[in-house]
Amino acid sequence: MSNRFLLRDALAEFPPYVPGKPPTTAPGLKPYKLSSNENHLAPLPGVVDAIAEAGQVPANYPDPKSTKLVADLAAHLDVDASEIVPGAGASEILSALTNITLEAGTSVVYPWPSFEMYPILASARGAQKRPVPLLEDGRHDFQGLVAAIDDTTRLILLCSPNNPTGPSVSTVELDGFMAEVPAEVIVVLDEAYFEFATDAEVVDGMAAYRKFPNLVLARTFSKAHGLAGLRVGFGVADPTIATALRQVIAPFSVTSAAQVAAVESLSRNDEVLVRAKEVAATRDQFEQDLSDAGLTVSDSQGNYVWVSLGDEDAQAFEEACAAQAVAIRRLSGGVRISVGPDEALDRVREVATAFVESRTA
Structure with a gap:
């Protein structure tokens, strides 16, 4: 039997915040989380x-x-x-x-x-x-x-x-x-x-x-x-x-x-800004690579790349990345991929190429 408590009606109007998913495991692959826009670089000295x-x-x-x-x-x-x-x-x-x-x-x-x-x-x-x-x-x-x-x-x-x-x-x-x-x-x-x-x-x-x-x-x-x-x-x-x-x-x-x-x-803010621009350079190259593969990407200025996809394709792309032990973020209208280590981004590039080929075959 369910208990009833005096909670606010407004709670029914919105879901709780859903954080980025953790990566799944795959044999022989190091898992990577690219779903929460976290900074993948090591902490600054001190x-x-x-x-x-x-x-x-x-x-x-x-x-x-x-x-x-x-x-x-x-x-x-x-x-x-x-x-x-x-x-x-x-x-x-x-x-x-x-x-x-x-x-x-x-x-x-x-x-x-x-x-x-x-x-x-x-x-x-x-x-x-x-x-x-x-x-x-x-x-x-x-x-x-x-x-x-x-x-x-x-x-x-x-x-x-x-x-x-x-x-x-x-x-x-x-x-x-x-x-x-x-x-x-x-x-x-x-x-x-x-x-x-x-x-x-x-x-x-x-x-x-x-x-x-x-x-x-x-x-x-x-x-x-x-x-x-x-x-x-x-x-x-x-x-x-x-x-x-x-x-x-x-x-x-x-x-x-x-x-x-x-x-x-x-x-150490000067160092922070240098590192941020290094991330930005990686982002720009990654964005270009996904575009060259045939995906529709926006001009991102953050530490992530946005790929516009329909809901079914977004789910399929997320699942394909998960099969490679890489977690990305699926949202309405596409997927968001955080900039991360080179190995993780390379796997996403491979997924992107295969994904586009499968839809144009």
């Missing part, structure tokens, strides 16, 4: 040591204000510390932004497909979701986004580079869009993958932030810095917005290990 030292006294709570990390980020970005809000990954910053803006009777506008947490967070707040389909090339439809805004809109979410399709928002696009957005509506630029972007037209988030008081940046140490397992990110926001965010973020959410690892990695 980061592991900083984590180990921070774990020497696990009984103590972490600094609730992440004082050192906030100060270093403020200096690095040339903003006041009051404008920096640390959190357990960019996801906590996004959750807090929905928490301070959305409720029943309000709406949130965002591109789709994009980061899967956007509709989940909106539903959790009881807000009306207004997803705007991407353009055919995987870019944001800014005319459509503007058309979706009305007097109930409290939050707009943009993703640059867009996850999962890959294109970045350009400076011209963002400037034109912000001119159409009411000044009191908060616009979020989710820049989880910005370090990998190489497009000359990509928007500079910090330059845009200085122009538009209602723009908030969400950034993370998970991707280019390779600290996804520690959960540390941050927001950059007008002090009024930042103060509201701190009100709703759980105390002690950024652990001591996460704080010191982020501080150490930030001190």
